[in-house]
Amino acid sequence: MGQRKYDIAVIAGDGTGPEIIGEGVKAIEAVSRKYDFQISFDRYDLGGAHYQETGETLSDEVFESIKDCHAIYLGAVGHPEVQPGVLEKGILLRLRFELDQYINLRPVKLYPGVEIPLKDKGPEDIDFVVIRENTEGLYAGAGGCLRRGTPHEVAIQESINTRMGVERCIRYAFDLCRRRNRAKKLTLCGKTNVLTFAFDLWERTFHEVATDYPDIETDYAHVDALCMWMIKNPERFDVIVTDNMFGDIITDLGAVLQGGMGMAAGANINPEGVSMFEPISGSAPKYAGKNNVNPIAAILAAQLMLDTLGETDAAQMIERAVMKVLEEDLKGVAAGQMGYSTSDVGDLVVDFIEAS
């Protein structure tokens, strides 16, 4: 068998993106040496600065070249001087949609040694995964406006839910729940009491697909109640499946259960195509260039990437390194509170990998 080799497109992006992605790249290089695979990084200079210089978010030419890689490793897009939506839609959402990354997988896992605002809840209570539909819903961009800027303005933004899109997402969630092999419980998060068209489709599909998974317990919660349960009884959850908008919202709440935005990673997955891995923190411009934000989310995104590429030993090694650094080295996980700089934290992770 020839040596495994992966071409990774790196879009470090805006704000703190480049700093934290740099630490993830260090960790990937360290495990590639240890587990003997080759990795090459193609860097794409996209984001706010590039847009301001060229007026371009993601050109078709660049898109064509990115789509031939094995995976995409993304820092963050979003720039204080660029109108909200331009970079998000032009880069992040375009990649998610055009590469049909229909699953947004976001682990919510509290590691030992990490402090969170909840008292009485620890790592044994907080370990679940949110499967967010990633190509439809309110994000599909359906709608429009009329008489903009006048007192008679009308704005319509519709949620698109297709049977195909809902079913493939729900099936993925059931499969994952089976693979995880923990509580084997899948919770549908919706709003069937108000969104009676969209979540009727979700609910019917959920119960139909469930008949193929008799070993998985099914559960339902309205999104508002689910937010409450996430705080009161996070141990109730194993896998949660939900639409694009609700998934966006509940995973920021989920990030708090893990120690904050510096700890939360996500995978935009096309199981048959090119997937993209990112810390979910955003570009955090006020911290940019200070070398003091937490790179763990980006390093955990690298773990998700290697796991999805099939480099499971390397992925596990990264997780072990992160756990050691969280438990034994860092004083805190928030920006400026770690007792170490961003690059120090990356070095600690690499040191552990090399010494193992």
Ligand code: IPM
């Ligand atoms: C996320 C982000 C994005 C989203 C933004 C930046 C468009 O909040 O990945 O959760 O809403 O999906």
Ligand code: MN
């Ligand atoms: Mn979000």
